[in-house]
Amino acid sequence: MGFKINYCERDKVALVNVEGEIDMYTSPNLRDTLLPFFKKKVDAIVVDLSLVSFMDSSGIATLVEGLQWSKKEKRKFVLSGLGKTVFNALSLTKLDNVFTIKENIQEALDWISRQGV
């Protein structure tokens, strides 16, 4: 199965759509996409995972790295659209308590605007 990343920026929010499998071969690609957003003038980054069918430990590590960057750079960092497989991968190590997770992109955007960004 393929792997694709699309992203767009609107009203100082970056929306990153990931599609396919996030594993040790594709996660560096995700990392390279995320990092520049923390250097840009966006206030929040939403990573939508609704089209992600599989995520291994390297993918999770990459999301944790994004979370670390977000805290350092004082950006909001939200995951949305987690399927069961992806959610289970996170909850295995209780990381579901560490991330801000929203049902879908709209809920993520609503949450961000409520935060006063």
Added chain:
Amino acid sequence: MGFKINYCERDKVALVNVEGEIDMYTSPNLRDTLLPFFKKKVDAIVVDLSLVSFMDSSGIATLVEGLQWSKKEKRKFVLSGLGKTVFNALSLTKLDNVFTIKENIQEALDWISRQGV
């Protein structure tokens, strides 16, 4: 500053001593050291960080990867000897609640033996 990893195995416990700075250049080295232990017949892995002076987000991501492996392979995974800098890096994203963290190697070993390993 240099980077060194030493490890030994005793009574089915692997003890990994890390020394120096864990950053994007050295963390692949830590990853390559940790991974084989999850394939071996050890019941627990202790990563002692008392000689680690600095750890960036890639180092944290590597530890999270170790934690994921440990849950999948049903091994205990314990961090010990965290200095203030390293602990703060983890607590920034509330990861201090996700890892089992002990004051020093002895406390880590005591904890492991109390778990009935």
